[in-house]
Amino acid sequence: MSLLNVGSRALLANQVALQTAGHNIANVNTQGYSRQSVVLQTVPGQFTGGGYIGKGVDVHTILRNQSELLTRQATAAASVDASDSARVERLRQLQDVFSGGATGLGAAINDMMNAFSDVVNSPTDLTARNIVLTRIDETAKRMVGASGRLDEIAATVTEQLKGDIKAINLLAQNIAGVNDQIARAKGNGQPANDLLDQRDQLIRNLNQHIQTTQVAADDGTVSVFVAGSQPLVLGNQAASLSMDDPQDFGAASGQKRLYFQQPGSSTKSELGESTLGGGSVAGLLRFQNSDLQEGYQLLNRMAAAISLNLNEQNQLGLTLDGSMGKALLSDVVPVQPKPAITNTSAGSLALSIADPNKLPAASYVVVFTGGTAGTITAQPNGQAQAFANMGDLQTFFSDRGLQITPSGPFNANDQFFVDPLKNAAGKMQALQFSPGQLAAANPVNAAMGASNAGSLQLASLKASGDPAPLTLPPPTGVVLSFTAGTPATFTLTGNTGAPFDASTAPPTPLVGPPYTFTAGQAISIDGWEITLGGTPKTGDSVTVGNATDPQYGDWYKRNAGNAGAMMALRDTQMFDGATLSDGFAGAMAQIGTRTQSAQFAAELSSSFAANLERDRTAVSGVNLDEEAARLIQYQQAYQASAKMVQIAQNVFDTLIQTMGR
Incomplete structure (x- = not known):
């Protein structure tokens, strides 16, 4: 009976091994499948006077590799x-x-x-x-x-x-x-x-x-x-x-x-x-x-x-x-700053565009830590920059071509999203x-004085609207009168505002009168800009007039100064x-x-x-070659186990027949 039990256990164990190998092969293309292996363990032997006699094998578990x-x-x-x-x-x-x-x-x-x-x-x-x-x-x-x-x-x-x-x-x-x-x-x-x-x-x-x-x-x-x-x-x-x-x-x-x-x-x-x-x-x-x-x-x-x-x-x-x-x-039209829904004050921010050439490619979150102080963070993932007062806040946006007007009071943790x-x-x-x-023509034109003795030449003339709004000259024009010297100087008549040096950014007021003349310097007057070259003599002049004055006829139709600008x-x-x-x-x-x-x-x-x-x-993963080899291995073991059962059966039958006599 012991031999029959050993053979039966071996037969069942190898059958499980064959079944597990077949399960692996069947799931070779199954996504997420982990190869499984049969873990066998020896059945504890039976003690006799001649030592421990083995009782075969059992399946301990199916291991997930x-x-x-x-x-x-x-x-x-x-x-x-x-x-x-x-x-x-x-x-x-x-x-x-x-x-x-x-x-x-x-x-x-x-x-x-x-x-x-x-x-x-x-x-x-x-x-x-x-x-x-x-x-x-x-x-x-x-x-x-x-x-x-x-x-x-x-x-x-x-x-x-x-x-x-x-x-x-x-x-x-x-x-x-x-x-x-x-x-x-x-x-x-x-x-x-x-x-x-x-x-x-x-x-x-x-x-x-x-x-x-x-x-x-x-x-x-x-x-x-x-x-x-x-x-x-x-x-x-x-x-x-x-x-x-x-x-x-x-x-x-x-x-x-x-x-x-x-x-x-x-x-x-x-x-x-x-x-x-x-x-x-x-x-x-x-x-x-x-x-x-x-x-x-x-x-x-x-x-x-x-x-x-x-x-x-x-x-x-x-x-x-x-x-x-x-x-x-x-x-x-700039989009106005959006207050957060969590804001606890009635404070607001108003925004306008001041300089289109400084506009940033960014949006910002303004967070107030107090009534006038807070941080500004560029979106997304920018570094927070602190401002101590409203002046700092306005300067920050002014440097980016924007004019911001706060209307307080603000409470701590008030936030605004700025995407103008x-x-x-x-x-x-x-x-x-x-x-x-x-509008291809300049609204102003320039003429050199008829009695000019120097080498003054007109390099450029255009309307800029900067730093002052454009104001067209009166019928008598705006006259630049020059005095020779080192350096040469000039005075103005007919102008509305003071002249600026347009070569700087931003334009800076000229000191005078009289004003120092520098050849090639862009001079801004009443929102238009003139650049002169050469060297003037005392008494030389340049007159800038309104291009639409009847005295100039249809000159503006043939002018392309603004198209050039x-x-x-x-x-x-x-x-x-x-x-x-x-x-x-x-x-x-x-x-x-x-x-x-x-x-x-x-x-x-x-x-x-x-x-x-x-x-x-x-x-x-499942390796088909490996599993095929195991199938042969387990098949041979299964056949041997079956042979063991067959032999045990023959021995048992012989024993019964002998005892029956």
Whole structure:
């Protein structure tokens, strides 16, 4: 009987081994499956006078081949890879908006500015004027198109985030359900290998959307945490995530936030973006809240600077009918600062644009720590800069081309979101379509004195409106009278305001009268600017008159001084020191640099994740060659066990027959 028992145990044990090998082969392509192995143990021998006689083998357990460390490392690396991949995919779309080439926005801007050269050469050519207006309209349409493309990207990112969050909540519920099954199965005393594989795969899938940490409990369940410490799954209970606008400024900020809600609770907690780690949600939020916002800011600043500068200069010139020019593009109305819903005072901030050439490509959050002090933080992820009083606050924005007017009192923790150029590109629109409405002529002209004996020459004359509003000369004109000397000097008659040195930034008042004359120095008088070269003699003069005075006839129709001033805007520094002609190239480089950096990070994280996954599968994966060899091994053992049972049966039959005689 003992031999029969030994054979029977061996037969059953090898049958389990064959079944386990077959289970491995059947699941070779099952995602998340961990290879299983039969662990055999010797049945304790029976003591006799001649020693311990073996009683065969039993199946101790079915071992799940996996490394907890490698599994967690591979899961975390895959989560980072998912974050980087999601971000770089969207950055490539953003880069397409800021692409170069003949169909790009930069080409439209350059074509628009270069078109002024034909008007400068032939101010009465209606075709040349019409081309300028057509180019302006084309630039405006491309700006609107680029802004619309950014809106489309934002909408698709929002929808993808919603889909990810829906998947996260479903996976969390599934993990909680598997946790419950595992806890029940643990009472049997053996691990539920397939359920453990299922849970690990669910956690891996969850980490594709949001990075998690796991803590195992004594009952076999695993608690899953997000954002460092928020329990997404506790035992068989799952919390939920949702996405919404920030609590403080709402949709005005253009950003999105992730919110956590405990089971059975109506309270939602905002999760910090920096605490999310990896996962596609983290990558998409980083793109939405940082990369995309920078794209909006660069585009809106460009649209605002072009519109404001062209409008201002055209309004300083004369049209073909002798009237002052009008705005060429729709006006840029700054968006007023948005107070946070948590503010406890009635204080407000008012904003206007003071200098279109200093506008920042950024938004700001102003936080008051007291009635007049606080911090200013560029969005997103900027460093907080303190201001001690309202003067400091106004200076900060003045240096960025903005004039801010506070209206207090303010309480501690009051906040304001400042994004003055929001949707400037989306609202850009050409307003003038008649060639005669292009104000190509200067509203002032200059004539050298008939008796001039020196070498005075007119280098340039234009209306600037800076630093004083344009005031046209009286019928007798504004006369500059010179006196020779070292240095030469001049006096003014007919002017309204004092002269400025326009060569400095900002323009500085000239000391006088008499005023020192410097050849090549730009002199600003009553909002127009004159530059003279050469050396004057005593008694020399220059008279600047109103171009529309009847005494000058239709001179203004043949003048293109203001068109030249508009063409010169392409070399004006508007974008952090970059000129208008280089502005789009700078924006393209900024987005390109972000994309290149993100691409490098994605390649690195992908390689790291692939290496760790390879290490994990080396432990957990099924090797068909190995399993085939084991099948042969277990088959031979099974056949030998069967032979043992057969022999035991023959011995037993012989024994019965012998005893029957």
